[in-house]
Amino acid sequence: MPFRGERARLTALYTGLLLLAGALLTGVVYVLVQEGLYASISTAVTTAVPAHRLEQLPSARPTAFPTGMPTAAPASPAPASPGPSTGTGVVPREALAITRTLSDAAESAALDRLLTVSVTVFVCYAVLSVALAWWTAGRVLRPIAVITDTARRLSGENLHERIALDGPPGELKRLADTFDGMLGRMERLVSAQQRFAANAAHELRTPLAVQRAAAEIGLAGEPSAERVARMRSKLIEVADTSERIIEGLLLLAASEQGLKERRPVALDDLAQQTAAALADEAADRGVHIAVRALPLTVQGDPVLLERLLHNLVANAVRHNVPRGHVEVRTGPDTGIEVTNTGPVVPPDTVPLLFEPFRRLHERTHTPGEGAGLGLSIVDAVARAHGARATATANAEGGGLTVRVEF
Incomplete structure (x- = not known):
C-alpha cells in the first residue's frame, strides 16, 4: 500500500x-x-x-x-482654553x-x-x-x-549486477556502496564454490573410474596371481589418492569455518619438526632443505598450523628440480617464508595457485601426485588465523616464494 x-x-x-x-x-x-x-x-x-x-x-x-x-456622552461645559x-x-x-x-x-x-x-x-x-x-x-x-x-x-545467475547509485556522498550512498561490495564478495564466493564443486566432482570421479576399469580389466577372464597382485596394487594406490583428496577437502572445510581453540604455538619449532619429517622424501628427490628459524609464537590451532607448514614444505619439495633446494625461514618480521627452486612460474598464474585443484601443469595421475589443494589449504588456514598468504614467482632459478604474514 x-x-x-x-x-x-x-x-x-x-x-x-x-x-x-x-x-x-x-x-x-x-x-x-x-x-x-x-x-x-x-x-x-x-x-x-x-x-x-x-x-x-x-x-x-x-x-x-x-x-x-x-x-x-454629553460633555459639561469645558473651561475656556487658551486658544485653538x-x-x-x-x-x-x-x-x-x-x-x-x-x-x-x-x-x-x-x-x-x-x-x-x-x-x-x-x-x-x-x-x-x-x-x-x-x-x-x-x-x-x-x-x-x-x-x-x-x-x-538477484539470484545465482545475475550476481554481477550492481546498484551503482549516482548521488552525493551520504548515508544512503555509503549503504549502496556497501551493498555493492557485499555483492562483489558474494559473486566471488559463489563462483569459487561452483568451481570448487565442479573440480571436486572431477577429481573424485577420476579415481572411481580408475578403480572400476582396474576391476573390470583385472578380473576379466581367468586372472593370474600376478594380474591380481597388480590390480590390488593399483586399487590401493587409487584408494590412497581418494583418501588424500577427501582429507584435503575436509581440512579445507574445517579451515573455512574458523578456529575452535587458540593457544600459543611456536612456529620455529614446528618448522624444524616439519623439515625433519620431510627429510627422507626430499633426499629421495635430491632436494636439500635448509631451515633458518628465528623465534616466532602465535595464537592459533597447532593442528592447522602444522598442516600449513607441512603443505608449504611438501609443495616446495615436490615441485622442484633435481639438486634443488628449499629454504624455510620464520621470524617476527618475516612470519613464515618458504622459497624453493623449480620450474619457472608465469607471474600471472601465481594468484590462481591458491584456488582449490589448481596446478601449474595438468594432472598426470602419477604416483605421489598431489590433489591440488595444498596452497588453497594454506590460504584458508592463514585467513582463519588472521594472517595473509602471498606468493611470488622467483626471478632467478624458478620456483616460488610463499609468505604467511601474521
Whole structure:
C-alpha cells in the first residue's frame, strides 16, 4: 500500500513540522500586529487630522455621528482654553471620541482582514506542504527503493549486477556502496564454490573410474596371481589418492569455518619438526632443505598450523628440480617464508595457485601426485588465523616464494 509505508510516515512527519512552523509564524505575526496596531492607527489618525480641524467639522459634534457609531456622552461645559488646539495642548473630548472610534473601527477591520488572509494563506500553505513533503520523502527514499529492487532481482545467475547509485556522498550512498561490495564478495564466493564443486566432482570421479576399469580389466577372464597382485596394487594406490583428496577437502572445510581453540604455538619449532619429517622424501628427490628459524609464537590451532607448514614444505619439495633446494625461514618480521627452486612460474598464474585443484601443469595421475589443494589449504588456514598468504614467482632459478604474514 503506498500510504502505509515509510514514505507516508515521512510525509506525515514533514507535513506536521511544516504546518507547526506555519501556525507558529502566523500566530506570532497576528499577536505582534494586534499589539501595536491600535497605537499605530491612533497616531496616524491624530497626525493626519489634528484636533482643531476635528472641532471645525460638523461631524465632530455628537449629534452628527452616523447611525451605528458610538456617541460620546454629553460633555459639561469645558473651561475656556487658551486658544485653538494645535496638537500640543489639551484635545477636546469630542475629538478624542472620534479618534478612538476611528481607531477601533480601523483596528477591527485590519485584524479581520489579516485573519482572513492568514487563514487563506495557511490553507494554501498546508496543501503545498503535503505535496512538498510527499515529493521530498520520495526523493529521500529513492535509493532505498533502488537497493530493494536490485536485491529482489538477484539470484545465482545475475550476481554481477550492481546498484551503482549516482548521488552525493551520504548515508544512503555509503549503504549502496556497501551493498555493492557485499555483492562483489558474494559473486566471488559463489563462483569459487561452483568451481570448487565442479573440480571436486572431477577429481573424485577420476579415481572411481580408475578403480572400476582396474576391476573390470583385472578380473576379466581367468586372472593370474600376478594380474591380481597388480590390480590390488593399483586399487590401493587409487584408494590412497581418494583418501588424500577427501582429507584435503575436509581440512579445507574445517579451515573455512574458523578456529575452535587458540593457544600459543611456536612456529620455529614446528618448522624444524616439519623439515625433519620431510627429510627422507626430499633426499629421495635430491632436494636439500635448509631451515633458518628465528623465534616466532602465535595464537592459533597447532593442528592447522602444522598442516600449513607441512603443505608449504611438501609443495616446495615436490615441485622442484633435481639438486634443488628449499629454504624455510620464520621470524617476527618475516612470519613464515618458504622459497624453493623449480620450474619457472608465469607471474600471472601465481594468484590462481591458491584456488582449490589448481596446478601449474595438468594432472598426470602419477604416483605421489598431489590433489591440488595444498596452497588453497594454506590460504584458508592463514585467513582463519588472521594472517595473509602471498606468493611470488622467483626471478632467478624458478620456483616460488610463499609468505604467511601474521
